[in-house]
Amino acid sequence: MNKELWEKAVAFHGHACPGLALGVRLCEFVQQELGVGVSPDEELVCIAETDSCPVDAVQAILGCTMGKGNLLCSRAGKTAYNFYDRGTGTSIRVVARRNTAELSREERRRQILESPLEDLFSTTEVKYPLPETARIFKTVTCAVCGEGVAEHMARLQDGGIVCPHCFRAYDR
CATH class of the missing domain: 3.30.1330.130 (60s Ribosomal Protein L30; Chain: A;)
Structure with missing residues (x-):
């Protein structure tokens, strides 16, 4: 070693x-x-x-x-x-x-x-396909908390952009 x-x-x-x-x-x-x-x-x-x-x-x-x-x-x-x-x-x-x-x-x-x-x-043998190289995403502002969130992680809620923490899931 x-x-x-x-x-x-x-x-x-x-x-x-x-x-x-x-x-x-x-x-x-x-x-x-x-x-x-x-x-x-x-x-x-x-x-x-x-x-x-x-x-x-x-x-x-x-x-x-x-x-x-x-x-x-x-x-x-x-x-x-x-x-x-x-x-x-x-x-x-x-x-x-x-x-x-x-x-x-x-x-x-x-x-x-x-x-x-x-x-x-x-x-x-590997269990996953080779991931694509890292991408850089635009930052958008959450309509609820005002913090920046990477665009690919943002969600739409009540007509606004929200971060995953502020998003209220509807999964019934």
């Missing part, structure tokens, strides 16, 4: 934990499988199927971020990550192998950091 990457991820995440360790090893696995480094823009895309600790390592090490639009979350509750390399057209879904051993947090973290990558992950 690359100690410098571990320290970078810990600094970003705020503490050392088994989930972050899994994320660091995930990044190593992806770099090995796809032959990628840090994504300066949207060359590498990740759709994470969870919103837990490993995602912070993906941001810190691979450069996939929500702000750049190359990190999306499907919140399927699975420790699985779909990666796409726009440059080569290759994609891979990486799934963390389950470990049901009763270990302390420190023992689990150490086990993850010291295990061979193939013991930690398996691969399958």
Whole structure:
């Protein structure tokens, strides 16, 4: 394991934990499988199927971020990550192998950091199509709260434009 990457991820995440360790090893696995480094823009895309600790390592090490639009979350509750390399057209879904051993947090973290990558992950075909590159949308003003909202998120209500927070759903 690359100690410098571990320290970078810990600094970003705020503490050392088994989930972050899994994320660091995930990044190593992806770099090995796809032959990628840090994504300066949207060359590498990740759709994470969870919103837990490993995602912070993906941001810190691979450069996939929500702000750049190359990190999306499907919140399927699975420790699985779909990666796409726009440059080569290759994609891979990486799934963390389950470990049901009763270990302390420190023992689990150490086990993850010291295990061979193939013991930690398996691969399958991706579950989602490659998303389009990020678009920039016009900002419109909500007629109720007066805050700006990206045009593609705005709704029409009572003849005015409203944000998702002010929209009164009618779903009977």
